[in-house]
Amino acid sequence: MAATKASKEQKYDRQLRLWGDHGQETLENAHVCLINATATGTEILKNLVLPGIGAFTIVDGHTVSGEDKRNVFALTLALMLQNRAQAATELLQELNSDVSGNFVEESPDKLLDNDPEFFHRFTIVIGVQLPESTCLRLGSVLWSASVPFLVCKTYGLIGYMRLAVQEHTVIESHPDNALEDLRLDQPFGEFKNHIQSYDLDSMDKKDHSHTPWIIIVAKYLEKWLSEHNGQPPKNYKDKEAFRQLIREGILKNENGVPEDEENFEEAIKNVNTALNPTKVPSAVEDLFNSEQCKNITSQTPDFWVMLRAVKEFVHNEGNGSLPVRGTIPDMIADSQKFINLQNPPESISEKDIKLFCKNASFLRVVRCRSLTEEYSVDSVNKDEITSCMDSPDSEMVFYLMLRAVDRFYQQHSRYPGVYNYQVEEDISKLKLCVNGLLQEYSLNVNIKDDYIHEFCRYGAAEPHTVAAFLGGSAAQEAIKIISHQFVPFSNTFIYNAMSQTSATLQL
Amino acid sequence: MDGKYNFTILKSTQFFINTTCLNPIFLSSSREKKRRRIEDLTEKMAVDGGHRDSGCDWDGRWNHVRKFLERPGPFTHPDFEPSTESLQFLLETCKILVIGAGGLGCELLKNLALSGFRLIHVVDMDTIDVSNLNRQFLFRPKDVGRPKAEVAADFINSRIPGCKVVPHFKKIQDFDESFYRQFHIIVCGLDSIIARRWMNGMLISLLSYEDGVLDPSSIIPLIDGGTEGFKGNARVILPGMTACIDCTLELYPPQINFPMCTIASMPRLPEHCIEYARILQWPKEKPFGDTSLDGDNPEHIQWVFDRAQERAAEFNITGVTYRLTQGVVKRIIPAVASTNAVIAAACATEVFKIATSAYIPLNNYLVFNDVDGLYTYTFEAERKENCSACSQVPQDLQFPPSAKLQEVLEYLTENASLQMKSPAITTTLEGKNKTLYLQSVKSIEERTRPNLCKTLKELGLSDGQELAVADVTTPQTVLFKLNFTA
8 A cells, every 4th residue: 555655656746746745636536527538538538547537437429430540549440349438438547547437328418318417426527529509408507516517629720618617716826926925014023023133234244145135125124214204115216226225235345345245136136026015916805805705604615714714814913914924823813713603623724724824815716607608698798709809810710610610510410511522512501600690699790701611621620639739728727626726717718720829718 | 602712821921931932742843852852761761661551541540631631721821732642741751750758759659640640750868767657648657667769659659550650769969960861840849958959950950051042951840849837838940940949048947046145044945955955965974975966866865855854944944845855856847748738739730730731830939838727829939140059150259368268168158148068169270170178078178177277368369260169059069259359
């Protein structure tokens, strides 16, 4: 047992450095459902099996076609007669023996007819190359059951993803540019005392050169405040003067030449970020003002309970500031008190609270609209669509084309241009679908004929490199949903392999 | 329904003009010439018996590829002409070199093989490690210890009928121009900037100029991919025409090296404590005798970890773990399957576009980051006018005659556009070749070391003197012209 754990640590080492052991645990407890083991579907799942999700279930009623056989898991001729779900399951299992794979040889529509609650057991459902009707039916079931739904489609050189999740909270968003929590404009008690213990003027050369730059900035800030009526440096001119003030503090040798003091150089370099005013980020303020934070009940998820405790802290002990990222002894005592009122103490541990406070500046909540809302004539996001379409290069046109192609499928039970002889004649049929779509939703936009021709030309092809791009993208979004680390996209992502560009749209 | 469709050129006109002549194969006479040359080369580089088994192409196998090769479309490359021959070119003639069989390499091989490419070579000097298995999916636990290139080739060849991947368990520097010249396109999945620059330099050295005009058929496109955690980039380089690796050296983030004063006296992060143990304590205490610190030796890491913890305790710093220690000592870059999948996919798409002229290729740099949602940014990296690798402009060195050779050496290593690692400087004095300084061979280093303290004048160098500089970052010597300043 110990051997297995150690070898897992080794195997997953490179990814543990990104999401930690606790993140890995969430993956290993997850059960992912993939609908349709096409090239895109198997690529997505491969990128989830490799990092070690607990289990997957493939739902697919198709048999293996000539096109499918080109899949990476290059099915041998013997597998030709097998259903796609089983074939893919066996081959994906091979990639990681820690993962358990299952398959259901059934179309999702049948399952929705006979046993919709089948889907309730999953951590996330990923639907690939789904026709519109199936997608909406499934979307509705999953929305009511609060199961995250990730819709993916590779269509020619276009990749498409849609995330449908009601509310997804993120404590560990791991922002790229997290500025240090220095609070020099509001030094808290312990730090203030610490600064006092340094007296730059009376230090010997060695200590002077080794005083941490933060202390130097703090000291000179004190000096500045006393000379400027308590007003910190605000504009560029002030900050330059402040930098000069620090520069003058560099020791000089007997000839009056400034010594080489790296710590002073660091201090000067960091003046801008060091002087960032301490305040609660507006995103966090918004969260404080949201309904969930205001109305805490016994059903409220831990995230909001902790957020409420932080809000109380900010308005009381914190004097308008979030708990200090480093140490938060007072915070624990008070939040525990508050939390004890609402929940049995075991549900939120001290560790949880510490983690929450450490990340308080970076909390994120992602909310997506349901598919029903997106597709309904009453609530379609016309503004987003028309404003994007004002730019000639916008990827929004591909979204509209995918919607038109779905219509085509509904009307003709096939996709346009699959066979060579169909390409020309389907152009006018697809154009009718495009116009029908724009009319139904009262969208006053223009789609060039070139796009209609191109989508007929695609013939519903699923080129491998586009499927692979989407495979990587979708898998990581699924990992974000499962682990609650890093921030998922919201709510539509379009990838254009022709120009190697992409866009995230709110639909 | 009208038969005319507006051709929308998605890229800048300038690039369009430049690439018209670059179409790799069939149709015009220059292309036909190149096609015949390629066929000649294919014959000369006899690969594995050469017989292509077209019987392994079952019905429908290449449908998804055919649609892009046999049908006209409004967004295709201006040179594109639908043809059934294009698929044959991919399957039977087009030769691709994949550099690296790791995170990106495995994905690249799979993507290329499934897109119809069959003549693929792969070079990788590494063997498989357990920590590779979370993403390098062509490998299994039983393969640990075996050469990556060989296991990857075996996997693809046995699973994808018709595909013939040839592995090379070697360094890229083990090959010369005659090897690289045989490929139509080279795609890199490397983890080292030095290796990238070397490859870049190699392809630049293959360029031929006739009367100062670049011969397009001597250009081998280089597709380069890189990943780190959740970030990645993919770029298309047409050596001699578009920005090369060295043109954009400043784009690479500098390696994180903490200031010594922070490490020595005022640590704040657990990393500072680890570096203290690694850089200061290890050389002083020599815990395992005269051996240097080996990141793969658990005892060494444990030692560093223990010392780092002691230091951390002294300064009330939390967060020193064994894992972090290993990461800092080995400079480990975190990695996941998903980022590698995305970047390799983008690269393979470009290989396909260039090989088939199906669409205008990426012009020329794609950046990807999925930490917060999914972010991509596509831009055209510009060539540097005086790039030391691709500009053919003689490089200038401005120094007073009283400057010491040491200063020249420092300039070559520290200048942001040059970033050489251990340059070897030679020149011609009195008609004879003279090595001024060379680091990589111990005896020569000892012999030439005194030159570092001599001035350029003392060394007999004159104004306008040409210095030839060799370095690991380039397969070719770089020529510098010495200009004496006052």
